[in-house]
Amino acid sequence: MHDKNFMRETLLQGAQAFQAGKLQRRSFLALCGMAGFASASVLAGRAEAAAGEIVMWNWGGQSEECHQSAIGAAFTKDTGVPLKFDTSGPLQGKIKEMVDSGNVTADVCDADLFDAVALGKTGHLEALDYSVIDKTKTIDGYALEFGISIILYGYAFMYDTQAYPDGPPTSWADFFDTAKFPGTRSLYKWANGSLEAALMADGVAADQLYPLDIDRALKRITAIKADTIYWGSGSEAHDMIVNGEVSMGMVWQNRGRSIETETNGRYKLVMNQALAMPGAYIVPKGNPGGADVMKFIATAQSVPAQLDLFACLGMTPTNPEAIAQMAEADQPYSITSAANMPNIALNDPTWWGENTDAAVNAFLAAIS
Amino acid sequence: MRLPVNSGWLLVLPFLLLVGGLFLGPILNVLWISVTDPTPGVQNYAQLGSSDTLRRILWTTFRVCVICTAFSVILGYSIAYAMVHATGPAQSRMLGLLLVSFWISVLVRTFSWLMLLGRNGVVNSTLDALGIISAPIPFMRNELGVLIGMVHYMVPYAVLPIFAAMQSIDGRVVQASRSLGATGAQTFWRVYLPLTKPGVVAASLVVFIINLGFYVIPAVLGGGKVLMVAEYISVQVLITLQWGTAAMLAAILLFGVLALMFVMSRFMKLSTVFGGART
Amino acid sequence: MTNTSGSLHLKSLSKRYGAFTAVDTIDLHIQKGEFLTLLGPSGSGKTTLLMMMAGFQDITSGDILLDGASIAHTPAEKRNFGMVFQGYALFPHMTVQDNIAYPLSVRHRPKAEIDARVAEMLDLVRLTGFAKRMPKELSGGQQQRVALARALCFAPPVLLLDEPLGALDKKLRIEVQAQLKDIHRTVGTTFIYVTHDQEEALSMSDRIVIMQNGRIEQVGTPSDLYQHPKTTFAASFLGKSNFLHRDGAVFALRPEKIDLDPEGKGKGANKVTGTVQSVTYFGAVLKYQVEVPGLDLIEVDVDAWRGGQALPAGARVDLTWVDSAAVRLSDQSL
Ligand SMILES: Nc1ncnc2c1ncn2[C@@H]1O[C@H](COP(=O)(O)OP(=O)(O)OP(=O)(O)O)[C@@H](O)[C@H]1O
Ligand SMILES: [Mg+2]
Numbered sequence: 001m002h003d004k005n006f007m008r009e010t011l012l013q014g015a016q017a018f019q020a021g022k023l024q025r026r027s028f029l030a031l032c033g034m035a036g037f038a039s040a041s042v043l044a045g046r047a048e049a050a051a052g053e054i055v056m057w058n059w060g061g062q063s064e065e066c067h068q069s070a071i072g073a074a075f076t077k078d079t080g081v082p083l084k085f086d087t088s089g090p091l092q093g094k095i096k097e098m099v100d101s102g103n104v105t106a107d108v109c110d111a112d113l114f115d116a117v118a119l120g121k122t123g124h125l126e127a128l129d130y131s132v133i134d135k136t137k138t139i140d141g142y143a144l145e146f147g148i149s150i151i152l153y154g155y156a157f158m159y160d161t162q163a164y165p166d167g168p169p170t171s172w173a174d175f176f177d178t179a180k181f182p183g184t185r186s187l188y189k190w191a192n193g194s195l196e197a198a199l200m201a202d203g204v205a206a207d208q209l210y211p212l213d214i215d216r217a218l219k220r221i222t223a224i225k226a227d228t229i230y231w232g233s234g235s236e237a238h239d240m241i242v243n244g245e246v247s248m249g250m251v252w253q254n255r256g257r258s259i260e261t262e263t264n265g266r267y268k269l270v271m272n273q274a275l276a277m278p279g280a281y282i283v284p285k286g287n288p289g290g291a292d293v294m295k296f297i298a299t300a301q302s303v304p305a306q307l308d309l310f311a312c313l314g315m316t317p318t319n320p321e322a323i324a325q326m327a328e329a330d331q332p333y334s335i336t337s338a339a340n341m342p343n344i345a346l347n348d349p350t351w352w353g354e355n356t357d358a359a360v361n362a363f364l365a366a367i368s
Numbered sequence: 369m370r371l372p373v374n375s376g377w378l379l380v381l382p383f384l385l386l387v388g389g390l391f392l393g394p395i396l397n398v399l400w401i402s403v404t405d406p407t408p409g410v411q412n413y414a415q416l417g418s419s420d421t422l423r424r425i426l427w428t429t430f431r432v433c434v435i436c437t438a439f440s441v442i443l444g445y446s447i448a449y450a451m452v453h454a455t456g457p458a459q460s461r462m463l464g465l466l467l468v469s470f471w472i473s474v475l476v477r478t479f480s481w482l483m484l485l486g487r488n489g490v491v492n493s494t495l496d497a498l499g500i501i502s503a504p505i506p507f508m509r510n511e512l513g514v515l516i517g518m519v520h521y522m523v524p525y526a527v528l529p530i531f532a533a534m535q536s537i538d539g540r541v542v543q544a545s546r547s548l549g550a551t552g553a554q555t556f557w558r559v560y561l562p563l564t565k566p567g568v569v570a571a572s573l574v575v576f577i578i579n580l581g582f583y584v585i586p587a588v589l590g591g592g593k594v595l596m597v598a599e600y601i602s603v604q605v606l607i608t609l610q611w612g613t614a615a616m617l618a619a620i621l622l623f624g625v626l627a628l629m630f631v632m633s634r635f636m637k638l639s640t641v642f643g644g645a646r647t
Numbered sequence: 648m649t650n651t652s653g654s655l656h657l658k659s660l661s662k663r664y665g666a667f668t669a670v671d672t673i674d675l676h677i678q679k680g681e682f683l684t685l686l687g688p689s690g691s692g693k694t695t696l697l698m699m700m701a702g703f704q705d706i707t708s709g710d711i712l713l714d715g716a717s718i719a720h721t722p723a724e725k726r727n728f729g730m731v732f733q734g735y736a737l738f739p740h741m742t743v744q745d746n747i748a749y750p751l752s753v754r755h756r757p758k759a760e761i762d763a764r765v766a767e768m769l770d771l772v773r774l775t776g777f778a779k780r781m782p783k784e785l786s787g788g789q790q791q792r793v794a795l796a797r798a799l800c801f802a803p804p805v806l807l808l809d810e811p812l813g814a815l816d817k818k819l820r821i822e823v824q825a826q827l828k829d830i831h832r833t834v835g836t837t838f839i840y841v842t843h844d845q846e847e848a849l850s851m852s853d854r855i856v857i858m859q860n861g862r863i864e865q866v867g868t869p870s871d872l873y874q875h876p877k878t879t880f881a882a883s884f885l886g887k888s889n890f891l892h893r894d895g896a897v898f899a900l901r902p903e904k905i906d907l908d909p910e911g912k913g914k915g916a917n918k919v920t921g922t923v924q925s926v927t928y929f930g931a932v933l934k935y936q937v938e939v940p941g942l943d944l945i946e947v948d949v950d951a952w953r954g955g956q957a958l959p960a961g962a963r964v965d966l967t968w969v970d971s972a973a974v975r976l977s978d979q980s981l
Binding site: 545 | 701702703722723724725726727728729730732733734736737738739740749750753754797798801807
């Protein structure tokens, strides 16, 4: 689903911000200029696929560069097959439309693992070839028939240290407690992550979340609706915090680092009870590049590729070997690092793959 | 020998077919999907009766569009009036500013509004610094924010048709009214406004129809709580894959707009029968 | 309805646009019930003067008095002057009935009174039966009469008309002129009428104001102006004139006041001899162009029925006139 938006945002701006946590706060005009530029490049970015090459369908921007240098270079060196990009953003609806139309022009989509479940079920995806791809080079349970997680991102929240000087919030329970922690909140508006956060606030254990009790979650969410605003893109979540619109805001965890830097530490990231989200590679049914795409996915699992992607985009690696090799300073911001792992929840792509429509629509009905 | 139809039509026939195909094709496709996805039948339309959410979204959309149209047209009318009565150079400067505003992207506008009227925006911090308010005024991230953003976006669209209608008014008609003893207000309500009515109707239609498709402004400035049809359709197409629901809503919008145009065209025809704008 | 008021006094009235003076220190008394015509070439300031009276143009200097009271700063809608615009300026979205009723309805008069008055007006302009038409369903002459009815409906003391017949063809114009004159007699309102058609001015007016370059050239009754023009401009703008330069003065001599006879047959105090250059037949008159040595071409009108056979070009003729026919003008001879 949209962590499509997540992808796009991360790739266009967040990644840069991450990489350069040093970046000065830009004026909004500069931001907008960038957004305009980025959308132009997104529009420009469709490659025509042909046999003998692999077309990656992603969100463009920084991600195109990062994928080319982290994976594409090594892949082309090994196989002689070039990597190209379609940067128009592989939303579930678009993949379905492409496959249904019979004119498939992409080989691999930079998507979510629940997309693999949803679109695999309806026959829109190729099954992965696990004789080429290594199931052990990802988190347990994130190697599925129609998709495999290559990187992770996640939902966490940040709070205003000045709003809560004596006793900062430390959990989702605090986040949803507006009596004890007054102030405006922000949540992701398309259900994902927000539902899990509400359930954890309501006392559900991190490993008992699924199947989600949607009604129970929405009760928590509507209880603080008057004090909540909802974001649909990473940059919106980012702006809501740095502009001081919220005293606690849900964010995509990998943006936390740059927001902390940008606000000179006024806002702080809470990784406790963060929800890890598996970003995945999936292959549209009838992809033009054929079996080569499996080799490409295998290349993406390699330790150097994984570390390069983290350096370039700030996405946590899924290959345990790569996680182990990460620098000490990066560990707190890597959602599955040894220190974070015991305190986080893991997204269940199967539940979301089967229940996205019900969950999203119920969520929208509750907040609108 | 005479052709059964004017031969001119034969020349443009291929283009008509092309345009018809490109235009009608997708519309028919949407209608088709709305009665076949996920299963054949009218169950998508039946949702309108059963789903409070859909009705609420449609009602929100309608309400926001109507209010926005009203404000845009009133503001547009005032601006057009000022432009028509400005001197040559001032008028072209105003027109220039108006056209430039068409080029400002929606993203820039929404961010500008947040900077200006947001919780810690220029206005709230100024009022706060002056001690006029104790808590920030919630201009943004609610329906008011959506309306402000949409009206700002739509005003130029409202100005142009009204401006054109005003320009076509013979100034002597207004003088005649005054010479006959009508006050300024009487002249406005009884002569000026009726003569600009075609422009007002055109502006209202344009603004209302464009409003129906608004997506980014409500999504951002509404803080997620003002859900309008366009955004909902896009979610259904791209995320929840309920294409039948999306197509049904698109069809409802389409029929709504057609019905509106039909009503308006009757109304406009009557007005032309009764004299219209041209003298 | 008749009016007890309607006399206007323009005092040193001027209108300047920057350095340009459109209306230049006009002094004029207009009697109640008078039909006064402003006549002048294009750009002479007629409309500007009329608009100042109507209240649509600011006054640069001077004053306008209505029945002795200044109205210079009264807004147009408070002056209660009727106005008929060039192009009529009917309200296109209202029926004939509503157009005519407008001045009464904006004054919130009772409906019965309005209906009666509109009927009376329609009768006055002979448009009974047209009440439900829209303006664009009327001919030019009919629209013109609606505009007139609308402007007269509230019995204004003064009616201002700016080239009201300009858009009509010649035949219709003459017809409407007669009706207009009739209506003027009936209602007794002061009419101030702008035209640049000299025949219209002559046939309709009680007095004519000849304007040039924003100034009054001469004011007088039609026959006064015709018989006794004071300037070359007045003599040439209203009717035709031959100009004779004698003893350092200029004399105007109307073409019809000259007798034309074959050479040697002319008798009169003033006689010159010349050669016919051309002769043109106009039905009622024959117009001769006669070349006289020492003078310009002299134009002579001869009643066609009286003149018998036209003299051909090249014929030698005597031109004679009585003393009183030549009017001495104030302009200096060149
Ligand atoms: N707004 C203005 N600014 C400058 N000059 C003006 C303006 N309005 C009129 N004039 C000038 O004033 C003079 C008188 O104009 P006016 O319209 O009164 O002429 P008119 O006698 O009515 O001519 P016509 O017979 O062509 O209607 C003209 O030379 C005109 O150019
Ligand atoms: Mg004029």
